[in-house]
Every structure is written in C-alpha cells, then in structure tokens.
Amino acid sequence: MRTVDVARQAGYSVQQIRNLERAGVLPTVTRTPAGYRRYGEIHLRSALAYRALAVGVGPVEAKRIVRAVHERPAAEVLALLDAAHARLDRDRTDLELAKRAAEAISAEPIDDVRPSDSMGVSELAAALGVRPSTLRHWDAEGLVVPDRVAAQGARRYSPDQVRDARIVHQLRSAGYRIDTLRTLMPDLPRGNRSEDVAAALDAREAGIAARSRALLDAAAALSAVLVLAADVVWTDSVASPARP
Numbered sequence: 001m002r003t004v005d006v007a008r009q010a011g012y013s014v015q016q017i018r019n020l021e022r023a024g025v026l027p028t029v030t031r032t033p034a035g036y037r038r039y040g041e042i043h044l045r046s047a048l049a050y051r052a053l054a055v056g057v058g059p060v061e062a063k064r065i066v067r068a069v070h071e072r073p074a075a076e077v078l079a080l081l082d083a084a085h086a087r088l089d090r091d092r093t094d095l096e097l098a099k100r101a102a103e104a105i106s107a108e109p110i111d112d113v114r115p116s117d118s119m120g121v122s123e124l125a126a127a128l129g130v131r132p133s134t135l136r137h138w139d140a141e142g143l144v145v146p147d148r149v150a151a152q153g154a155r156r157y158s159p160d161q162v163r164d165a166r167i168v169h170q171l172r173s174a175g176y177r178i179d180t181l182r183t184l185m186p187d188l189p190r191g192n193r194s195e196d197v198a199a200a201l202d203a204r205e206a207g208i209a210a211r212s213r214a215l216l217d218a219a220a221a222l223s224a225v226l227v228l229a230a231d232v233v234w235t236d237s238v239a240s241p242a243r244p
Contacts, residue, residue: 001039010047017047024067025050027229042228046070049225052218056211057084062218069225077226084215091175092208098174099201118147118156127162128169135165141178143168167197174204 001009007017020026021037026046029037046066053062061084068077125132138144139155144165146155157165171181180200 001044003037003039006039006044006047009044010051012047012051020047020050023063024070025063027070040228042225045221045224045228049218049221052214052221053084055214056088056218057215065222066225069222069229074226074230077222081215081219081222088208088212088215092205095174095201095204095208098170099198099205103198118158119162120157121146121155124157124162124165128165130169138165138168141182143178143181171197171200174201176200176204 003014003017006012007014010017012020017026021029021043026039026043029039029043031037046069049069050062050066053065056062057065065077065080065084068080119127121132121135125135128135135144135146135155139146144157144161146157146161148154149156168181
C-alpha cells in the first residue's frame with residue numbers, strides 16, 4: 001500500500017501517517033527503488049490500533065503500547081494493556097463512589113446552624129484527608145469560598161461550605177479537573193444543584209464507557225498486529241538463518 005492508502009483506511013492524513021511512522025508507532029517501512037514508501041497490513045493494523053488506543057488511554061500511552069508491539073516481547077505488551085484496563089476499572093469504581101457520596105451529601109439537611117458548627121482550614125482539611133493548601137487552592141479558584149473572620153482574616157467554613165468542600169473532594173477524586181468544577185459548583189448553597197452534579201457524573205460515566213469500548217476495539221487491532229509482527233520475525237529468521 002501507498003501512504004495515501006493507509007491514511008485513507010485508517011482515517012488519518014498522509015502527514016499523520018508519516019508522523020506515526022517517525023514516532024515508531026508504525027514499524028519501519030520498505031521503499032521502492034525510486035524511494036517511495038510501501039506499507040503492508042501490519043502498518044495499517046498498527047495505525048488502527050493506535051487510533052482506538054488513543055481514545056481509551058490517551059495518545060502518549062497509546063504510542064507507548066503500540067511501539068512495544070514492535071520492540072518488546074508479547075508478554076510486556078499484554079501487561080501494558082492489562083494495566084490500562086485496570087486503570088479504567090479504578091476510574092469506574094471511583095466514579096460510582098463519587099456518585100453515591102455526592103447524592104448523599106447533597107441530600108443532607110442543613111438547619112439549626114450555630115456559629116460553633118463552622119470549621120477552620122486545618123479542621124476541614126483533616127476531616128477530608130487533604131492538605132490545608134488544597135482548600136486554599138479551591139478558595140483561590142472559586143470552588144469553595146469560606147467566610148472570613150473580620151479580625152484575623154482567618155478562613156471559617158460554614159456547614160453549607162463544608163458540604164460544598166465534600167462534594168468537590170468527591171468529584172476531584174473521580175477525576176474532574178478544576179476548570180470543569182469551576183463551571184459546575186457556583187452558587188451551590190443558594191440553589192438545588194444536585195441535578196447538575198448528577199448530570200456531570202453521568203457524563204463522566206459515558207466517557208468511561210467510550211474509553212472501555214475503545215480499548216475493546218484496540219485489543220482486536222493489537223491482536224492482529226501481534227500476529228503480523230510474529231510472522232515478520234519468523235519470515236526474517238527464515239530469510240536470514242543464523243550462521244553456525
């Protein structure tokens with residue numbers, strides 16, 4: 001196949017195929033006497049495997065896995081794929097825990113509030129199991145903004161702010177980025193935002209499902225690459241037998 005043939009079948013541009021070859025995602029290609037690249041089935045399957053893996057684990061890890069097919073023993077490739085599935089399983093477990101926690105936290109009644117119910121930075125950090133600097137960062141980002149004691153300017157978290165901090169902590173544990181939470185969390189104490197939190201977690205779940213399906217597709221493509229790579233090694237060993 002020509003470069004354009006592989007690009008068309010893999011859903012990439014010609015330049016992207018050349019970049020994948022340069023990055024080692026595609027094995028070394030042969031060239032015609034005139035210098036034109038000639039690709040085989042293993043190059044196409046490698047490009048397809050990378051495309052699926054990039055959705056499932058990200059482009060950096062996808063390159064690492066597909067390069068390993070061409071450079072490392074099959075057992076190491078399978079170990080990398082197992083690790084990707086394990087990370088996905090952890091993400092799914094963490095998400096389920098976050099959904100349960102966010103639902104329970106949002107449903108907690110906040111009434112009969114007394115000044116003594118507020119918490120300082122160190123107290124809340126210890127209760128959440130995070131560093132005080134984490135709470136200060138959330139304050140700076142506008143995620144959980146505490147009250148200030150006028151005299152000393154110390155941060156004090158009211159019960160509803162403690163609830164917000166608990167929700168942010170669960171969502172961060174589930175993998176949500178600060179910039180995403182910044183749009184999700186504003187004005188939580190002044191309205192019922194539990195539906196927004198649930199919708200965000202549902203979107204996260206859909207993303208995990210898409211990554212899981214991508215890994216399934218990638219596994220089939222990688223299996224084909226492993227078979228083709230083994231055939232290449234066998235052919236090369238027959239063509240160039242070791243000297244006695």
